[in-house]
Amino acid sequence: MKFNEALKDIKSYEAGKPIELVVREFGIKAQEVVKLASNENPKGCSPQVAKIIADNAHKAFLYPDDSMYELKSALASKFLVESENIIIGAGSDQVLEFISRALLTANDSVLMSQVTFAMYEIYAKQMGAKIIRTASYEHKADEFIEAYHEHKPKIIYLCTPNNPTGDATSKVDILKIIEAVDKETLVVVDGAYMEYASAKDEAYSIKPNDLLTYSNVIYLGTFSKAYGLGGMRVGYGIADSRLIAELSKVRPPFNITTLSLAAAIEACKDEGFVKESIDLFTQEIVRYEAFAKEYGFDYIESYTNFITYLFNDNMNSTKIADALLKEGVIIRNLASYQMNAIRITIGTKEQNDRLFKVLRKVLI
Numbered sequence: 001m002k003f004n005e006a007l008k009d010i011k012s013y014e015a016g017k018p019i020e021l022v023v024r025e026f027g028i029k030a031q032e033v034v035k036l037a038s039n040e041n042p043k044g045c046s047p048q049v050a051k052i053i054a055d056n057a058h059k060a061f062l063y064p065d066d067s068m069y070e071l072k073s074a075l076a077s078k079f080l081v082e083s084e085n086i087i088i089g090a091g092s093d094q095v096l097e098f099i100s101r102a103l104l105t106a107n108d109s110v111l112m113s114q115v116t117f118a119m120y121e122i123y124a125k126q127m128g129a130k131i132i133r134t135a136s137y138e139h140k141a142d143e144f145i146e147a148y149h150e151h152k153p154k155i156i157y158l159c160t161p162n163n164p165t166g167d168a169t170s171k172v173d174i175l176k177i178i179e180a181v182d183k184e185t186l187v188v189v190d191g192a193y194m195e196y197a198s199a200k201d202e203a204y205s206i207k208p209n210d211l212l213t214y215s216n217v218i219y220l221g222t223f224s225k226a227y228g229l230g231g232m233r234v235g236y237g238i239a240d241s242r243l244i245a246e247l248s249k250v251r252p253p254f255n256i257t258t259l260s261l262a263a264a265i266e267a268c269k270d271e272g273f274v275k276e277s278i279d280l281f282t283q284e285i286v287r288y289e290a291f292a293k294e295y296g297f298d299y300i301e302s303y304t305n306f307i308t309y310l311f312n313d314n315m316n317s318t319k320i321a322d323a324l325l326k327e328g329v330i331i332r333n334l335a336s337y338q339m340n341a342i343r344i345t346i347g348t349k350e351q352n353d354r355l356f357k358v359l360r361k362v363l364i
Ligand SMILES: *Cc1c(COP(=O)(O)O)cnc(C)c1O
Pocket: 090, 091, 092, 093, 094, 117, 159, 162, 163, 190, 192, 221, 222, 223, 224, 225, 230, 233, 234, 235
């Protein structure tokens, strides 16, 4: 069978290793496995949300409200925009897919930073588009503007805070890039971890509302990270209503489940949970920074719910990640990004205690 030529050059997304795999391969009990690999919220989700999911279980037979009226209203008041500015996806991942399908052809190119969210490349390549990357893993405005002028990409992806590195780009620099491009190029501002950046430093906080004056910019957000709902698959895009109308043409009907919809609506009512999650992170991240200093290696200052450890030449991220896995601790090795680094989601106090204990053993 002959498949679409565009697929030739695509490497499937490598998801964080599941707990079940460690149980199977290393015979460790499931409750002893610590998974700090996929930036999930270690607090779980809001108890209020868990209750709503249970309470709505009997509605599983019903198709969801395809207009997503209530969720869009909740997001519209949260972000001070209109419902017509919002599109909902099965995770913001699906919104990225809509963007790719609505805009890209095989004649187009897309621009992103050297090390960034893997799905930008995968969705763009599905449409046959060419991938262009800046030289740095950080989002440097000058590098983006220069590459924009050279390649005239159809889409520019700005991931702030950036995954998998954890650094962020200031609002000033994001606006500088947006101002430099013409309206034929779509700028995607992916704020999957924005709740963490906003809590840390106002200069790095970008609100969808700040960007709505630009008809060629879309802001992406998700319930998967700070809201602790990765398993429910709900994300959103916020942009000019004309852009949203075009993206809606490639959205399949009922793309969010009835339970996911109920969960996301309830999550919007419990911002206290998000604050508690950020507070836990703020308390715990300092231990990770101190650990790196103690062992004399570097880390990237985090604006997210994870930290990236940059190892010295005498350390090997693949060996360290494998050794941690054998002990039942799952983290993300960044060797596939050509970085001698690991990414660790900041867990609960107990999970972090365990990680440090095992990492000390591995680093000897
Ligand atoms: C997690 C993540 C997303 C999307 O997650 P969904 O679960 O699909 O909403 C998007 N961008 C980045 C940078 C992420 O880390």
